[in-house]
Amino acid sequence: MAGITVTRKFQSFVVPSLSAPAPTTETLELSAIDRVPGLRHTVRSLHVFRHRKDDAAATARRDAADAAASRRPAEVIRAALSRALVDYRPFAGRFVGSLYAGEACVECTDEGAWFVEAVADCSLDDVNGLDYPLMVSEEELLPAPEEGVDPTSIPIMMQVTEFSCGGFVVGLVAVHTLADGLGAAQFINAISEFARGLDKLTIAPVWARALIPNPPKLPPGPPPSFESFGFKHFVMDVIFDNIAHVKTEYFQANGQYCSTFDVAIAKVWQARTRAIKYNGDFKVHVCFFANTRHLLTQVLPKDGGFYGNCFYPVTVTATAEDVASGGLLDVIRMIRDGKARLPLEFAKWSTGDVKVDPYQLTFKHNVLFVSDWTRLGFFEVDYGWGVPNHIIPFTYADYMAVAVLGAPPTMNKGTRIMTQCVEEKHLMDFKDEMKAFF
Incomplete structure (x- = not known):
């Protein structure tokens, strides 16, 4: 569909919401699996949420109040992300040290997760519910850091794009070094629980990287080749x-x-x-x-x-x-x-x-x-x-x-x-x- 425009209205780092004085910087060691050099890459995905006009249960979960129901998804998710980063501080931190030397860590600096608010000038129906083949480029719906910033230096980035129908798309970019798929989904579910108004997470996060086996490091093999095959x-x-x-x-x-x-x-x-x-x-x-x-x-x-x-x-x-x-x-x-x-x-x-x-x-x-x-x-x-x-x-x-x-x-x-x-x-x-x- 020609003429579709996605406009990024606001972008910034979202920091943990703290009612108490900010905690001191903490450096956390990664596990032997976290430190696998090949995991230092971003995993990108789009999550499509259609507007459900008749979903009474969803309305009730949004506090059952008219004021709450009128809040924009980007506003709600941004606030929930800030709250979730209190429990998941490493996602607001930065990687330090060398993966290849086996000494990489996460420094809980509270610099924040990158968050983008965007709007599309069409409905999700206009773009076939964002089903294949995509009628909007994924690059327009996925967050990108400011120019010159390495995306693998930021553990998590989110973009919420609101469509004219009331539906929205959440674009996620996560660095595999900090969490596997189950771990990343656990964090995103934590954000969603705070977005629905929960005061306490269903599952409390556990760092515990020292509990993962740490066998003797093997001599490095030949460097992997990255030949482009054009698949x-x-x-x-x-x-x-x-x-x-x-x-x-x-x-x-x-x-x-x-x-x-x-x-x-x-x-x-x-x-x-x-x-x-x-x-x-x-x-x-x-x-x-x-x-x-x-x-x-x-x-x-x-x-x-x-x-x-x-x-x-x-x-x-x-x-x-x-x-x-x-x-x-x-x-x-x-x-x-x-x-x-x-x-x-x-x-x-x-x-x-x-x-x-x-x-x-x-x-x-x-x-x-x-x-x-x-x-x-x-x-x-x-x-x-x-x-x-x-x-x-x-x-x-x-x-x-x-x-x-x-x-x-x-x-x-x-x-x-x-x-x-x-x-x-x-x-x-x-x-x-x-x-x-x-």
């Missing part, structure tokens, strides 16, 4: 019935359950391998980042609240022939076998019983990186206007083949698979393979 975007929605059909087939064949993640990722890995037509004996890999909080229940707080990086990179390797020529159920079994190895592999890493650092990732054409955004907690965020209709993650880099598992807008049911993993010359074959699975 193209492709998005596909799969209805729940089709996923359920594959799950039933897998159970009947193996006597075990499989997850939506298993089905979707096996589907992408096989389709990509077939479309690219690697030589049969060529090794192909799929890598996903598995949550390990359940493996640390003896040391992490029983009530939860830990929001640091707590994951392990699980890599599944097979020949291209085995992935391409086998059935989908065979590829699902490979994924599940990889997940089953997680406890042992994480335990070995924790004690230093590895020769190669599993967190030192390799970005090559034959490696597919996957992530699941459906279980992180972002879909439960409610600032007082209801939960998001859909979320658009931008975890893409030119040097990574990626697949992201999400959800279609709420009016649809099923699973959304967002990919950037094949070049233009393979895109049509990849689409055909994806659509032929069901």
